[in-house]
Amino acid sequence: MTGLSFDVAHLLAGGLVLMSFTLLYQDRLSALINVFALHALVLALAVAWQAYVQHAPHLYVTAVIALAFKAIVIPLALHRIIRQLGIHREIETVVGVGPAMLVGIGLVALSMVVMLRVTEDADRLAREDLAFALSVVLLGLLMMVIRRNAVGLIIGFMSLENGLVLAAAGAKGMPLVVEISVAFSVLIAFIVIGVFLFRIRERFETIDIEALDRFREARE
Amino acid sequence: MGLIRDLAIQGVQMLLVLALAPLLTGWVRKVKARLTRRRGPPLLQPYRDLWRLMRKEVVLAENASWLFRAAPYLIFAATWVAAALAPTFATGLMFSWSADLIAITALLGSARFFLALAGMDVGTSFGGIGSSREVMIASLAEPAMIMIVFSLALLAHSTQLSTIAAYTLSSNVGLRVTLAMALVAILMVAVAENGRIPIDNPSTHLELTMVHEAMILEYSGRHLAVLELANFLKLLLYVSLIACVFVPWGLAPVGSGALAALIGLGAYVGKLAVGGVLLGVFETSLAKMRVFRVPDYLGAALMLGLLGALLLFVSRGGLR
Secondary structure (H helix, E strand, O other), X not given: OOHHHHHHHHHHHHHHHHHHHHHHHOOEHHHHHHHHHHHHHHHHHHHHHHHHHHOOOHHXXXXXXXXXXXXXXXXXXXXXXHHHHOOOOOEOOOOOHHHHHHHHHHHHHHHHHHHHHHOOOOOHHHHHHHHHHHHHHHHHHHHHHHOOEHHHHHHHHHHHHHHHHXXXXXXXXXXXXXXXXXXXXXXXXXXXXXXXXXXXXXXXXOOEOHHHHHHHOOOO | OHHHXXXXXXXXXXXXXXXXXXXXXXXXXXXXXXXXXXXXXXXXXXXXXXXXXXXXXXXXXXXXXXXXXXXXXXXXXXXXXXXXXXXXXXXXXXXXXXXXXHHHHHHHHHHHHHHHXXXXXXXXXXXXXXXXXXXHHHHHHHHHHHHHHHHHHHHHOOOEHHHHHHHHHOHHHOOOHHHHHHHHHHHHHHHHXXXXXXXXXXXXXXXXXXXXXXXXXXXXXXXXXXXXXXXXXXXXXXXXXXXXXXXXXXXXXXXXXXXXXXXXXXXXXXXXXXXXXXXXXXXXXXXXXXXXHHHHHHHHHHHHHHHHHHHHHHHOOOOO
């Protein structure tokens, strides 16, 4: 492992974490979708660089899948959905940006402490990728917690899945079949969620998920 | 011989920053005016303003205390020392042993402390508003600055500016995501600290949201001139700090001759000009932010600094 290839991998994986933070920071819906497309683009670059470094051609397929579906198809579809729902100008979060950032930093520190302790004797590059991937996953979960808008939840979920792909690319030996089936299940989940968005909207006239609380008597 | 050379460079540098600071501000104003298709004031206008203010009499409020009169000189002195510590055209300054980033941050912090006090001294409402806002901005900008200093210090194993510049010049820097994050963060902090456009508008006395201008509203005559000069120096300091850490090419190394110093001088003026143009373009293309959005902006800078330090930790494979 030469210095440069490690540095580039570090740069791209670090960029992915940074993009996750930008997702947390961004509260306008259409800009959020654009940032998500960028997130997927950085992921595709990171995976392609892993493929080049590890001489693993099947990872190129993963990169292309990430690029085509997550950076192009899903963002375009999401843009269409929010325009049809007429919510492309909406802004909302449950927690403010500042606290969310602090919690996010805490999660990144946590995942680094955990991962660097656990993977003491693994390859340097794989260790780092796992640490970053765990933080991307945790940030995706955090995003699903702090967003009130269902579209924000979807983007949080998708960014979480990007973290999983990064982990899989870093740890050598994830078979292509698993890779492709994961990609397709995410796509199908996306379609199902898209249908649900319209159903929720039809029934409650909003996609603010706080409206759902009334119906399961969670909050009085 | 070495001592004399260092002393000479230090002296030249102190005079140079003082001489160039108004020119940089004039240059930024000119660029901004040209970008909005106006002719703009001549480049030397800040010097003329200072000269005019120097000759005018000082009008003091009746209830102004000694602090109000002393503060401009304290602020100016602290800022000037800070500006003299950052290597501009040559490394190996005389005060280099004390010239680390933390000292510069502390000097600027104390200057701001006195400015906030002076703003509140006379007891007008504008001064109070300006001071409270300035302190709010500072309470977020300083942690961000300290995080950037930590990232740089972790990378270069020193907080000395000369050492950091030498590290950036050396070939073992590689491709560092931390450096990129630190650069973006320090740019954001510099914009906030100098009260440039997304945070504060430097060219108006008419807005209710003004910060710096609100604090110095009560000043006149030579006090105002000294405060203005301190503000020019602060802008120059941040530009040369960023130039020294992130684009140190052209800096005359320790023990080099007069030719290297001349090249360094040319490179420094070039860097200032480019920095001024970039600042002008940046300011023209943005609108001012609401005051309540400022914490978000500076929170992002703090986050970048913190994240940079964390990423550095991973790449070292730390936690043994």
